[in-house]
Amino acid sequence: MHVEVRGLNKRFGEFQAVKDVDFSIAKGQLIGLLGPSGGGKTSILRMLAGLETPDAGDILFHGRRVNELPPQERGIGFVFQNYALFKHMTVEGNIAFGLEVKKWSKPRIKERVAELVELTGLSGFEKRYPHQLSGGQRQRVAFARALAPEPQLLLLDEPFAAIDAKIRQELRSWLREMIDRLGITSIFVTHDQDEAIEVADEIMIINKGNLEQKGTPWEIYKNPQTPFVAGFIGESTIVENIASIRGFEDAASWPGTKALIRPEYVEIGKPSEFRLLSATETGKVRHLHFRGSEWLVEVEVGSSKLVTYRSLEKEVLHPGDPVQVLVHRAYLFNDSDSWIMENKLKEDPMPVHI
Amino acid sequence: MSSTLQSRWWGWGFRSAVMLYFVLLIVFPILGIYGQSLSAGWGAFADNVTEPLAWKAVALTVKLALIATIINVLIGTMAGWVLIRYRFPGRKLLNSMVDLPFALPTAVAGLMILLLLGPQSPVGQWAERLGFTILFHQPAIVIAMVFVTFPFVIRAVQPLLEEMDPAEEEAAYTMGATKAATFFRVILPNMAPGIASGAMLAFSRALAEFGAVVLVAGNIPGKTLIASVYIFGEIESDNVVGATAVSVILLTFSFLILWFVNHLQTRRKGR
Amino acid sequence: MRRLWILLTFVVFALLLGAPVVRIAMGAWDQGWSGFAGGLTRPEALHALWMTTLIVIAVTVINTFFGVMLSLYLVRAAWLGPKLKKLMNSIVDLPFAVSPVIGGLMIVLILGPETALGGLLGSAGIKIVYALPGMMIATLFVTFPLVIREVMPVLQEIGNQQEEAASTLGAYGWTTFWRVTWPSIRWSVVYGVVLTVARALGEFGAVLVVSGNILFKTQTATTLVYQDVENFNLTSANSVALVLAAGSVALLLLMEWAKSRQGHH
Incomplete structure (x- = not known):
């Protein structure tokens, strides 16, 4: 019907x-x-x-x-x-x-x-x-x-x-x-x-x-x-100051804009694990939680905290370890608008407006 | 669609009939008696209310109902407790007997008490030898009132005792409380709302009781004439205004109690 | 301690409830079987028992029907505002608080031969007060809350989801009531009916006032007992009272049974 x-x-x-x-x-x-x-x-x-x-x-x-x-x-x-x-x-x-x-x-x-x-x-x-x-x-x-x-x-x-x-x-x-x-x-x-x-x-x-x-x-x-x-929908962390994250500096032109970042948007690892090392920045591992099929990792990048997953097959990280962090995309929003922004150092330099 | 329409008509018919029945049977008579009591003016109302015999009847009723209620609170609390907490042969029998006074016609109850306490009965003779009479005196009225209101306190206390978490009591014991201290400080406060509402209901029923009392009271004005019997006498002697005036006092009193019990119960449920 | 309490309870029950019942049973046999039978088969006793039967049947049927309907309305109806429902709900209890004598008086005041309404009905040849209809009305008033007070809590407890389910399956009001609601409330209705029968059987004060207690016309079993006692005719009073008491005990057993069924609808 x-x-x-x-x-x-x-x-x-x-x-x-x-x-x-x-x-x-x-x-x-x-x-x-x-x-x-x-x-x-x-x-x-x-x-x-x-x-x-x-x-x-x-x-x-x-x-x-x-x-x-x-x-x-x-x-x-x-x-x-x-x-x-x-x-x-x-x-x-x-x-x-x-x-x-x-x-x-x-x-x-x-x-x-x-x-x-x-x-x-x-x-x-x-x-x-x-x-x-x-x-x-x-x-x-x-x-x-x-x-x-x-x-x-x-x-x-x-x-x-x-x-x-x-x-x-x-x-x-x-x-x-x-x-x-x-x-x-x-x-x-x-x-x-x-x-x-x-x-x-x-x-x-x-x-x-x-x-x-x-x-x-x-x-x-x-x-x-x-x-x-x-x-x-899904898991996510809110980042207040998205412009401070590498690849998202352009976000500074929209004052008052926050970002929502899902764990699967974030990749972490040793420098050798990245192809586009220039798009990453260095962060620090805060906590590790074993989730049965993967690790849930909390990392600190500058003043922001991010959450991501890491395969059990990869090298084991420890709290305090320095890691490279790549944020693929973020969901930006302010009082009047919301859109998805890709990491501009990764590929597409233009943000996608919805 | 025609079936919907038809059922809607039926629905209307039923609603109006039920509401009309409710208003005519309950609301109308109660409003009527209040209206009637004032129909002859305030002066007549005041005259009838301040009639000494009327006042004495009302005061006597309140006094005796109060005594009956206190007796019922004591034995009702005990019986409620024993019937819920202890297991013994005959418990089920006793538990079904509790409702007997509700099931028994009040005139029959009056007759029973009359026979049991009469001057020829062993109890009557025994009391006589001690120098007082029960029948046609105030004790007989109290006994009749206790009998007809017996179930109220028990039935109000029982569910509370059943609901009560045994852990509360056990907790008191683990903290070193004695049995008596546990009873008075843990169990009794739990039973209190039930005792209170049971007592209120018993009191209001005792105030209103007629059948059982009229047979055993002797109905001597000023001595053993209670309010409902007074009202009946006034009706018999065609003084409807006098009957109405006393009725209004008694009714108002009962309504206040009922309202208070409802209030108590909703507050308890609210918790 | 425990034994003492149990013993004390037995004593209270025996003195307060047991002794009177035993006494009345013995009293009826004071003059042997013939005394009992004689008291019971007096024409006025037979007439009084017949009046009581008529009242019980009429009152039970009417108040069961209206009681169930009003309970349904007070719990379910959307067309009654919540405030009105609450008000009506507290008014339902009022007959409990009214002394039966006053209940009778109210009916005399409204429908008595001297009132406008009573006069009107009287000139049309309908006698209410000092006649059977008035006695029925008085008993209806007194027993009004009994069915409602049993049925309403059960309706509240079962909720209306089963009824909603029936309506989505295509069932209208009546079908839903008979096939879904009724099976859940029937034992409470039975319990309420038993209470109503007991109360109607034993109603005394209200009926006494309304009936005028006219021999062979408006005398019921309870008012006959009263009159016999007033006339010091104790054995006759006893035989009628014993029949009433036996009826009450039977009802009590029925109540116990209905209550145990009520537990598991």
């Missing part, structure tokens, strides 16, 4: 939960709504479902305005954060509920339930009650229940929040695969960026009721359009 939202606004008393949000979603896409808790993601989802009424704005499914339609008539499936399974009904009963309400014939219901039980790998658990299931199984029941009436849009509110870290990983790939197979347009809410990056075709970053950026995970990572997005 093609979903379009225009000028969406929602207030709860004094609190502006959603502010002028516009977006459109192509059929069959899996969209992640990502942002900090209390940022308005769930409100957007609930308005799409019809569980909340927008104060202003239009919601269009297939180009038809659905604001006035109650949730019952929107043709959606909704997976709740705590699943909201009907606890006095068996797995079968839960899945069949939506079909019974829609007055499907008995044999058709039976067939559809069996199909979904098979699809979600719940065979053998049909007669169990929700309290007899594990968290992961409950999640699958919630998913099967939402899918049973063949909705055209699937909405998932923090679908993995209540599940152990280990099983979460498994369920994520399972969900991704399932949605690919069914080809159903889906929107899920999460506050976990790894989850969004891994599962979603496109991510919408929501903060303080605003839609900050919409794009593929790679676009968002590569070209963050607001300082919030830059800081929210």
Whole structure:
């Protein structure tokens, strides 16, 4: 289903939960709504479902305005954060509920339930009650229940929040695969960026009721359009005085500009490890943290502190060691603008304006 | 769409019916009695309220209800504690018996006490030999009040004791507190809100009690005539204005207590 | 120490609760089976028990229905503002604080034959006060909070997510209520109903005032007990009281059972 939202606004008393949000979603896409808790993601989802009424704005499914339609008539499936399974009904009963309400014939219901039980790998658990299931199984029941009436849009509110870290990983790939197979347009809410990056075709970053950026995970990572997005996605350190770092002297022409530097933008090592030694400067190793698959290194360059990774295969560094530091690029921002600047000594002398 | 429309009509119908029922059954009569009490003017109201027998009835009710409440606080706290903390044969039976006074018609309760304390009963004869009578005197009223309000304190204390973290008590022991010190300084403060709200409810119920008391009190004006029986007498003798005036005093008192209990409970939940 | 406390509790229970019940059971048999049966099968006793039955049935049905609906509105309805909800919520408890005699008086004041409303109804041939409808209204007033106070906390606790889930699956109000909400609250409703029955069965003060206690017309089981005692007819009073007490004990057992089911909906 093609979903379009225009000028969406929602207030709860004094609190502006959603502010002028516009977006459109192509059929069959899996969209992640990502942002900090209390940022308005769930409100957007609930308005799409019809569980909340927008104060202003239009919601269009297939180009038809659905604001006035109650949730019952929107043709959606909704997976709740705590699943909201009907606890006095068996797995079968839960899945069949939506079909019974829609007055499907008995044999058709039976067939559809069996199909979904098979699809979600719940065979053998049909007669169990929700309290007899594990968290992961409950999640699958919630998913099967939402899918049973063949909705055209699937909405998932923090679908993995209540599940152990280990099983979460498994369920994520399972969900991704399932949605690919069914080809159903889906929107899920999460506050976990790894989850969004891994599962979603496109991510919408929501903060303080605003839609900050919409794009593929790679676009968002590569070209963050607001300082919030830059800081929210991936790890980063803020550098106050970017002009003091070698290769970024030009930044001095924009007073009051700060920089955000990701660990993967920074390279460190012995002088012999660099091809373009002229673009590097000397820093000092402050701390080393072993992270299982790599080192996390804190280095001091002039007055700034930077964080980067270092492969375990390379020569081991020690605190206090002098190292060469190369900063490949930085994300610069001030009150009015933000852009990415490449190290001018490395290659391109012109900063890239977005 | 027609089904939506239909359900909306139904919804409206139900809402209006339920709200109307609520207003007519509860709000309207209560406003009515306050209105009525002043309908004959302030002077008549004051006259009826300052009628010595009326005043005595109200004062007697408050006094006896207070005594009954204190007795209930003591035995209720003890019983609540024993029923939650100790395991012994018969505990379940006792625990279900607690609600008996709520389930029993108050007139039946009155009759029971009448039979048990009457002059022919062993208790009555024994008291007689000691030189006083219970029945148709103030002790009988207190006993009736204690009986009908028995469950309040117990039922208010029990959940608090159940919720209480045993570690709090254990912590006190590890710091060298004796059993008695632990009880008074750790456990009792935890039970206090329950005791207080249970006592308030018991008090307000004792103030209002009619059925159990009317049978055992003797209802001698100025001596054993309590407020609700006084009101009943005024109604019987067609002095509706007098009945209303005393009712308003009693009601206002009860409402204040109820409001205070609600306040206590919301504060406790808020924590 | 521990034993002493347990012993003391037993003594209190035995004296305060046990002795009266035993005494009334014995009292009913003072004059043997014939005395008991005689007291119970008097025409006025049979009539009074019949009145009580009518009141209990009508009041339980009406207050269960309105109680459940009002609980739903007070917890869920968006069309009631939070301030109004809070106000109504505290008003619900008021009948608890009103002495039954005063409750009866209120109804007499509003619907009695001398009032405008009562006069109007009276000229239309409808008698409320000193007749069955008035007694029902008095009992409705007294038992009003019981169902609501049992159901509201459960509704609050289960939250509305299951109901929202049902609505996204296409279920409308009624279906959602019967298939999703009701199974979660039914044991609390049962508990509230049992309390209502017990209270309606035993209501005395309010009914006494409203009914006028007219023999063969508006006398209920409890007001009959009262009258028998006033007439020093203790054995007869006892037999009716014993039936009422037996009913209450049965209800008490039912309450215990409903409470244990309430724990695991």
